[in-house]
Amino acid sequence: MGPELSRENLVNAVLALALLAAPLIAVALDEPFYVTLASRVAILALAGVGLNLALGTGGMVSFGHAAFFGLGGYVAGVAALHGFEGSHFIAWPLEIGGSEHMLVIWAVALVVTAVVALGIGAVSLRTSGVYFIMITLAFAQMIYYFAISLPTYGGEDGLSIYLRSGLPGIEAEDPLTFFLVCYALLLGVIYLLHRLVDSRFGAALQCARMNPERLATLGIAPFPVKLTAFTLSAMITGLAGALFAELNGFVSPAMLSWQLSGEIIIFVILGGVGRLFGPLAGAALFILLESFIGGLTDRWQLVLGLVLLSVVLFARGGVIGLLAGKARHD
Amino acid sequence: MTDALLDLKGLHKAFGALKATDGVDLTVRPGEIHALIGPNGAGKSTLISQIAGGLTPDAGEVTLLGEAVTGWSVARRARLGLGRTFQVSSLAWEFSVLRNVMLAVQARASGAFGFWRPVRRDESLRAEALGVLDRVRLTLRADDPVSALSHGERRLLEVAMALALRPRLLLLDEPMAGLGPEGTKELTAFLASLKTEAGMLLVEHDMDAVFALADRISVLVYGRIIATGTVAEIRASAAVREAYLGDHLHRKAGVP
Secondary structure (H helix, E strand, C coil): CCHHHHHHHHHHHHHHHHHHHHHHHHHHCCCHHHHHHHHHHHHHHHHHHHHHHHHHHCCCCCCCHHHHHHHHHHHHHHHHHHHHHCCEEECCCCCEECCCEHHHHHHHHHHHHHHHHHHHHHHHCCCCCHHHHHHHHHHHHHHHHHHHCCHHHCHHHCEECCCCCEECCECCCCHHHHHHHHHHHHHHHHHHHHHHHHCHHHHHHHHHHHCHHHHHHCCCCHHHHHHHHHHHHHHHHHHHHHHHHHHHCEECHHHHCHHHHHHHHHHHHHHCCCCCCHHHHHHHHHHHHHHHHHHHCCCHHHHHHHHHHHHHHHCCCHHHHHHHCCCCCC | CCCCCEEEEEEEEEECCEEEEEEEEEEECCCCEEEEECCCCCCHHHHHHHHHCCCCCCEEEEEECCEECCCCCHHHHHHHCEEEECCCCCCCCCCEHHHHHHHHHHHHHCCCCCCCCCCCCCHHHHHHHHHHHHHCCCHHHCCCEHHHCCHHHHHHHHHHHHHHCCCCEEEEECCCCCCHHHHHHHHHHHHHHCCCCCEEEEECCCHHHHHHHCCEEEEEECCEEEEEECHHHHHHCHHHHHHHHHHHHHHHHHCC
8 A cells, every 4th residue: 555545545535524524514503405415415426436437447438427317317206106106117017116115216227227328338339439429428318308208207397206215214305314325325336346446357447448459469358348337337327316316306307418417527527537536526526616606606617617627737637636646556 | 280370371351452461371380480571561460460350351261279260359369379469569558567467367367357356466366477577577577557667678568468368379569679689689588488388470570580589481572471481491582582581681780
């Protein structure tokens, strides 16, 4: 463990603790709005953590991750609708109804995003560079327009979730409890990815980013490695989407929009591409700018643009890079 | 001929009107170092790509270690037992020297799909990779980033990564390029010592190295093999002299 490594760990720990402390303080001060804000940060960070696996570790610049975010959201929305109405999503040959059980919704969101990501990835990963960016965008737009054309599930207006799903013994309607659920998921997923990046698969994936020809020459075909990473990445972002819909009590095609794909990329770049806690730093900075500067002026995105510009020009390692120095390479 | 390490039959590859490979037959026998020489633009790189799997020939067959591999991917040929080095060093640039070789060992031993155990502390990978680095005398550089290596050290690392695959055939694309006289001598001696482990197809411009190492030489000119034979035969061949060697020897004083 070099000094840089422990410095980055320290920065990560401070970030994680700050995110935990903020809603606890907010509850103590009776400011529930900030609990919701912290949940937003945790959930959007999770979406970014997902993208970071594809973009940062695997070098796949997906401009379509909103597709997975939105699909996760729609799984939560559709499950809640049918659960609330007692109706069926599919009545025949299988009876599939709604659910108010959080774990079921998560599982379905993971499976749905995995299946869609396998399809999108299998096609998109035959291209690279700017073509990959455009083809992932095109797929996401297709799903966006598909959602708009579904009157059963609200079409353009979206779908309200009247009752947040729960876990046995956990009252997720309580904002702080819901935050803690999101927070635990975020840290859990970050830990899993930490293991994954350091594993044999992680080594192969990083080589696929740095030099795919070299990886193939060693006997590992880059395509299945990248497809696996792309799919895992989409599943994480999809899970975040399910949580986001539950947080807002609402899901709409906006969750599938290309603007949202762009925002997830911004979280990753702001925080530091390929850095484990980068998306958390990026999402936190984004939400802070949006809430506090957005409270002062509608033109807060001008400030966001300047910050983004500075990061790209002067601090490629993002917030984490500024605080913890260059990424370790070994 | 079925027990040849590599057998090319009637290979053709054209880019538009340019016939880069124009009916190539070539065999690498077990235990053989077979050198492929030819002037720039002769189609050596195109031929190498068709052997390694990066390019598919328009016509003809590639047989590698007894398998008809013409339609196989690069990765699948590597798993069968083909190790290669690149003309321009091709490495995992952000990894250390050791981790580059560990990746090669991993690729041979288990492939890509292990998701949990930290690879850095994987003693089986480390030990074997350090063993390979020791053979090319890069042990002291093990923990340095690849980007810090000298050109010559990068060439050696290329060879080490190919060796870590325990290949039965080595495809060496100008391994001596830019090494300087001392480095060329050392690598020539090292490659000679590998002969019992793997056959080699050696593409090389350095004639001293080629004459010192090769059991047989094939001469490629304008996409065709104009001669194949022992060092003595090739040296004696008038056609080769005219097409390539004479020209090369004349220029040799000025060639790096």
